[in-house]
Amino acid sequence: HPAHEFCAAAGAADAGCGGGGGDGTRILIKGGTVVNAHRAEEADVYIEDGVVVAVRPNIPVGDDNVRVIDATGKYVMPGGIDPHTHLAMEFMGTVTIDDFFSGHAAALAGGTTMHIDFVIPVGGNLTAGLESYRQKAAKAAMDYGFHMAITKWNDEVAREMEVMVKEHGINSFKFFMAYKGSLMVTDDLLLQGLQKCKSLGALAMVHAENGDAVAEGQKRMFDLGITGPEGHALSRPPILEGEATARAIRLAKFINTPLYVVHVMSIDAMEEIAKAKREGQRVIGEPVVSGLVLDDSLLWDPDFTIASKYVMSPPIREAGHGKALQAALSSGILQLVGTDHCTFNSTQKAFGSDDFRKIPNGVNGLEERMHIIWDSMVETGKISVTDYVRVTSTECAKIFNIYPRKGAILEGSDADIIILNPERSFVMGAHTHHSRSNTNVYEGRKGKGLVEVTISRGRVVWEDDILNIAPGSGRYVRMPPFGYVFDGIEKSDAAYRASLRAPVQRRVVAA
Ligand code: URP
Ligand code: ZN
Ligand code: ZN
Numbered sequence: 001h002p003a004h005e006f007c008a009a010a011g012a013a014d015a016g017c018g019g020g021g022g023d024g025t026r027i028l029i030k031g032g033t034v035v036n037a038h039r040a041e042e043a044d045v046y047i048e049d050g051v052v053v054a055v056r057p058n059i060p061v062g063d064d065n066v067r068v069i070d071a072t073g074k075y076v077m078p079g080g081i082d083p084h085t086h087l088a089m090e091f092m093g094t095v096t097i098d099d100f101f102s103g104h105a106a107a108l109a110g111g112t113t114m115h116i117d118f119v120i121p122v123g124g125n126l127t128a129g130l131e132s133y134r135q136k137a138a139k140a141a142m143d144y145g146f147h148m149a150i151t152k153w154n155d156e157v158a159r160e161m162e163v164m165v166k167e168h169g170i171n172s173f174k175f176f177m178a179y180k181g182s183l184m185v186t187d188d189l190l191l192q193g194l195q196k197c198k199s200l201g202a203l204a205m206v207h208a209e210n211g212d213a214v215a216e217g218q219k220r221m222f223d224l225g226i227t228g229p230e231g232h233a234l235s236r237p238p239i240l241e242g243e244a245t246a247r248a249i250r251l252a253k254f255i256n257t258p259l260y261v262v263h264v265m266s267i268d269a270m271e272e273i274a275k276a277k278r279e280g281q282r283v284i285g286e287p288v289v290s291g292l293v294l295d296d297s298l299l300w301d302p303d304f305t306i307a308s309k310y311v312m313s314p315p316i317r318e319a320g321h322g323k324a325l326q327a328a329l330s331s332g333i334l335q336l337v338g339t340d341h342c343t344f345n346s347t348q349k350a351f352g353s354d355d356f357r358k359i360p361n362g363v364n365g366l367e368e369r370m371h372i373i374w375d376s377m378v379e380t381g382k383i384s385v386t387d388y389v390r391v392t393s394t395e396c397a398k399i400f401n402i403y404p405r406k407g408a409i410l411e412g413s414d415a416d417i418i419i420l421n422p423e424r425s426f427v428m429g430a431h432t433h434h435s436r437s438n439t440n441v442y443e444g445r446k447g448k449g450l451v452e453v454t455i456s457r458g459r460v461v462w463e464d465d466i467l468n469i470a471p472g473s474g475r476y477v478r479m480p481p482f483g484y485v486f487d488g489i490e491k492s493d494a495a496y497r498a499s500l501r502a503p504v505q506r507r508v509v510a511a
């Protein structure tokens with residue numbers, strides 16, 4: 001009963017709600033290397049009723065009603081969790097082509113078993129926004145959670161934020177510092193929002209670009225007669241992302257609340273995060289797959305259909321930024337990988353054929369993320385297999401406070417599991433992908449490592465290149481507030497207040 005899953009009465013665990021799982025399916029995965037963020041080990045995994053029941057070597061097969069899957073020579077890992085998607089989102093005069101069914105098909109075929117999507121308020125109203133997304137998600141085929149965007153400010157919005165956190169399982173709010181005239185917020189709103197987030201134990205997220213300067217940059221390009229997709233990149237350079245990232249970080253520091261910077265696309269933004277972290281501030285940086293492995297040369301392709309598919313915000317940057325972001329990810333400056341999956345087909349992208357400002361912003365990635373990160377980061381030796389699990393799944397589950405139910409293969413965890421064969425390879429493209437889009441920004445991309453099996457809450461949903469999924473089987477995952485990133489905030493507030501109350505003493509010490 002989907003409606004039940006959104007009401008407070010359903011309780012935090014929401015056990016037994018939604019379809020799937022709980023159907024008595026029993027699976028034994030034998031002989032693989034089980035990888036969690038804390039360690040990799042040779043072990044078997046026994047699953048019953050959608051939950052991991054045992055993880056240890058040599059689990060006996062038992063009776064005939066247990067399906068045995070041989071994982072010898074393969075990695076058995078938590079399914080991916082994508083912290084950043086936009087399914088069925090109304091944006092820039094159109095709607096993203098992937099909805100909660102086609103998006104889930106794509107995700108599961110690519111080894112992702114949960115994602116967190118952004119609810120956009122309807123006319124600034126949060127409750128109406130949630131209701132709209134609840135309906136969109138009725139066809140869900142895998143587990144999902146919600147962040148919520150805050151696009152205007154008044155007492156009603158502040159009250160509704162509290163209701164979202166306390167009754168509806170939302171523990172994060174996104175503030176767009178760009179998209180002037182539609183989603184953009186002022187510094188004043190951002191400050192109010194940060195303060196409210198802090199009091200609720202909800203994580204503030206920012207899209208960090210200076211929206212006023214972007215509008216100015218767009219005008220500048222038009223004055224120069226640059227109207228094609230390359231104008232998108234030229235009008236919003238890395239300095240505008242660096243500026244907004246720095247501003248958001250400083251405002252979060254002023255309020256003393258944790259900050260999550262979504263889609264970190266440039267060295268400029270990454271360096272601001274690195275600096276804040278070095279100074280002890282709690283800032284989380286999320287690179288996305290497109291920013292890690294693509295570069296902006298594609299925006300200069302003379303074929304509009306090709307160039308326009310790479311238009312997203314902040315823009316995909318010049319060669320060099322991606323490598324630096326990869327290094328930041330391997331060293332922990334950036335913590336987890338998203339996609340910002342926000343797909344528009346070539347007809348939708350063509351809305352901007354004579355004006356880059358009208359090209360709907362967004363790229364695909366939900367199906368490709370797990371494979372691309374494995375191939376570009378693990379296969380090249382940049383990160384370990386345990387770090388792979390951390391950046392694609394565990395860290396997301398921890399930050400959004402659903403670990404270890406999600407993000408781990410431990411006794412009691414949801415059985416969201418993938419089996420990856422490191423010896424096989426993949427080829428990506430619009431003819432084979434499961435997204436509804438007729439284009440793919442990773443067209444023709446090849447690499448090593450193939451997700452052969454995806455298990456979603458105990459059901460094998462992807463195997464032998466075949467999806468076996470049902471609309472409505474996905475379940476809403478409630479995310480409680482005050483996750484680990486809030487632990488200690490009260491103490492640092494108390495220390496700050498104490499320092500203010502001893503001014504005389506301070507002056508004496510200083511002298
Ligand atoms: O271009 C993008 N990123 N589209 C999705 C909306 C957003 O800013 O995340
Ligand atoms: Zn329920
Ligand atoms: Zn954004």
Ligand code: ZN
Pocket residue numbers: 084085086340342
């Ligand atoms: Zn986004």
